[in-house]
Amino acid sequence: MIVKGGKRWKRLTVEIPPEVEGRLRKLANDYGFTLVDVLKILLKGDFLENREGIRREDVDELQRKVFSLERELYELEGKWSPLKFKAYYLALDNRNLSIQLAAIIAQNKRLRKKLGLPKRDYSEIEGKIHYYLSFDKSGGEPSSE
Amino acid sequence: MEEKVELQVSGEEFERVKNRVKGKNYLLDLERLETTLLLLKYRHLLERFNEVETRLSEVQRHWESLVEFEKKAKEDKTFLMEARKTLNEENILLERKVMGVESDSQRRETVETTHG
Numbered sequence: 001m002i003v004k005g006g007k008r009w010k011r012l013t014v015e016i017p018p019e020v021e022g023r024l025r026k027l028a029n030d031y032g033f034t035l036v037d038v039l040k041i042l043l044k045g046d047f048l049e050n051r052e053g054i055r056r057e058d059v060d061e062l063q064r065k066v067f068s069l070e071r072e073l074y075e076l077e078g079k080w081s082p083l084k085f086k087a088y089y090l091a092l093d094n095r096n097l098s099i100q101l102a103a104i105i106a107q108n109k110r111l112r113k114k115l116g117l118p119k120r121d122y123s124e125i126e127g128k129i130h131y132y133l134s135f136d137k138s139g140g141e142p143s144s145e
Numbered sequence: 146m147e148e149k150v151e152l153q154v155s156g157e158e159f160e161r162v163k164n165r166v167k168g169k170n171y172l173l174d175l176e177r178l179e180t181t182l183l184l185l186k187y188r189h190l191l192e193r194f195n196e197v198e199t200r201l202s203e204v205q206r207h208w209e210s211l212v213e214f215e216k217k218a219k220e221d222k223t224f225l226m227e228a229r230k231t232l233n234e235e236n237i238l239l240e241r242k243v244m245g246v247e248s249d250s251q252r253r254e255t256v257e258t259t260h261g
Contacts, residue, residue: 003152003162010159014166023175031182038182040152043162045170047177048184059183062190069197076204083211090218097225104232111239115246125228128221 003043014043091135098129105129 003012016024016039028038041047105122112120154162165171 003154003159003166010156012159012163012166017172020172020175024178027175027179027182031186033182033185036150036152038178039150040154041181042171042174042178043152043165044154044158045161045165045174046181047174048181050180050184054184054187056183059187059190062187062194066190066194066197069194069201073197073201073204076201076208080204080208080211083208083215087211087215087218090215090222094218094221094225097222097229101225101229101232104229104236107236108232108239111236111243114243115239117239125225128225132221132225 091132094128094132095135098132101125102129102133 003014004010024038024042025035027033028035105125108120108122112118152162
């Protein structure tokens, strides 16, 4: 292998014995590094001290935990779009119903007045109408009821 | 090593590499290399674990509010449809009453005009 260094052209050729090369390739493969990265650490001597006493089993255990969390996340993200789509169209239906109901309530008020009947309480319906009429068609949920 | 691998290092690092290669010390450091790779992998996994955990709790929070919103929207749809039906039926009845009242008063007006 060739090591190039500094701004000025310096070159060093290093012969790696085949048995060491085999070991390095295995290490690179086992720990998910490239051979170049492994060689760099080895030749520069940039080693870390294992003060925390981390063992191979700890790495495997953590790897399992990461896979499990990732799977949970992907599953949830997979369910996300269909539900969002469903909720969006429900809110849109409610928006259309609210437009119709606003007209029906106006008509009801007019007829009751004409017949001298007492006013009806529309507060619950009107609360919902107000909520869905503020529904953002671009996909956002209404801010408050 | 059959294939040619090239490493680019800084001037200072080059001297370090040169000295290590000269003494062939590097060949004795395979255990330390493995420990380093183990620790680097552990750190990387720990970082990934924290990242995914944060993202998951964020998605879970949004998911719960979306489920809540969907449930409420479904209930509201039923409520609004029921309200539309009730008020529509009432309006038809009231409309008939108004028509009846109006035709009664028209009839009265006609009778009064004829007798008058």
